[in-house]
Amino acid sequence: HMQILGNTLTEIATEKAGIIKPNGLLVTSAQAPEALRAIARVAGQQQGRMVRVGAYDYDAAQTDVDAGVVPPLQYRYRLEERDEERQRFTVWTPQREYTGLEIPLAGEHQLENATTALATLDLLREGGLVWDETALRTGLRGVRWSARMEVVGHSPTIVIDGAHNTDSIQKLLVALRATFKARRFIVVFSASQDKDLIGMVRALSAVDVVVLTRMKNPRVTSLEHLEQLFAEHAPRVTIKVEARSDEAMSLAYSLAQPDDLICATGSLYLAGEALRWSAAHGNTDVAARIEGVDHA
Numbered sequence: 001h002m003q004i005l006g007n008t009l010t011e012i013a014t015e016k017a018g019i020i021k022p023n024g025l026l027v028t029s030a031q032a033p034e035a036l037r038a039i040a041r042v043a044g045q046q047q048g049r050m051v052r053v054g055a056y057d058y059d060a061a062q063t064d065v066d067a068g069v070v071p072p073l074q075y076r077y078r079l080e081e082r083d084e085e086r087q088r089f090t091v092w093t094p095q096r097e098y099t100g101l102e103i104p105l106a107g108e109h110q111l112e113n114a115t116t117a118l119a120t121l122d123l124l125r126e127g128g129l130v131w132d133e134t135a136l137r138t139g140l141r142g143v144r145w146s147a148r149m150e151v152v153g154h155s156p157t158i159v160i161d162g163a164h165n166t167d168s169i170q171k172l173l174v175a176l177r178a179t180f181k182a183r184r185f186i187v188v189f190s191a192s193q194d195k196d197l198i199g200m201v202r203a204l205s206a207v208d209v210v211v212l213t214r215m216k217n218p219r220v221t222s223l224e225h226l227e228q229l230f231a232e233h234a235p236r237v238t239i240k241v242e243a244r245s246d247e248a249m250s251l252a253y254s255l256a257q258p259d260d261l262i263c264a265t266g267s268l269y270l271a272g273e274a275l276r277w278s279a280a281h282g283n284t285d286v287a288a289r290i291e292g293v294d295h296a
Contacts, residue, residue, distance in 0.1 A: 107175030
């Protein structure tokens with residue numbers, strides 16, 4: 001939504017920080033110092049309380065923390081172990097330490113999301129919300145988030161993810177490489193015209209094969225334009241083209257060996273279509289919950 005929010009982190013963060021109410025409470029996992037300075041400025045104008053969430057071992061904004069520009073991290077997380085089914089992690093709060101928390105979602109960004117949720121619960125408890133640790137642990141273990149590094153096939157591994165901007169594509173690729181041992185990465189890709197397409201293409205420049213396609217959305221980028229962008233910004237990637245997303249998924253599957261990984265990404269619309277392809281090809285779990293995933 002850069003056409004609405006702005007073209008820089010400062011502009012985007014300032015617009016998003018507009019949700020802060022006078023004397024309100026803000027919980028943020030933003031990491032970029034530029035964004036944090038903008039959020040802190042708006043919070044100060046509103047006389048609000050800003051609470052930060054981040055990784056245990058490093059704070060990219062430490063210089064601004066030392067200068068008193070932004071508050072220090074108050075809720076920190078650290079990965080304990082991960083496999084293809086789950087991540088186990090620890091969270092430190094101002095009052096205590098939670099060890100052995102588990103979520104069935106992949107990627108460090110999901111640890112960040114989970115810790116942000118925990119921080120929000122912790123702060124709501126100050127206002128009278130009642131919850132216990134058992135409910136917290138049960139809720140995290142049982143969370144489901146369709147089209148977020150959702151594994152829908154094995155041998156080859158097939159993953160569907162709704163990443164639709166440069167940052168989320170970058171985080172997706174880091175998470176895929178950290179979670180799966182794959183010989184080749186084959187990406188089925190489509191995106192909207194109003195996205196940072198050059199950034200997304202550059203983020204995909206290290207994968208092996210990209211199958212370009214067109215999701216069913218009036219804002220979809222043309223195949224010709226995507227081909228041009230990959231030629232200019234990711235020339236080492238092997239490009240295939242299939243106009244229909246179901247045929248693109250089938251092509252990717254035909255190209256893959258058992259130890260390869262296929263990932264459909266670039267848009268939640270494409271993710272929904274890829275999930276429908278998976279359901280049509282025998283994934284009964286996806287078929288049972290398919291409604292509602294492709295119109296976000």
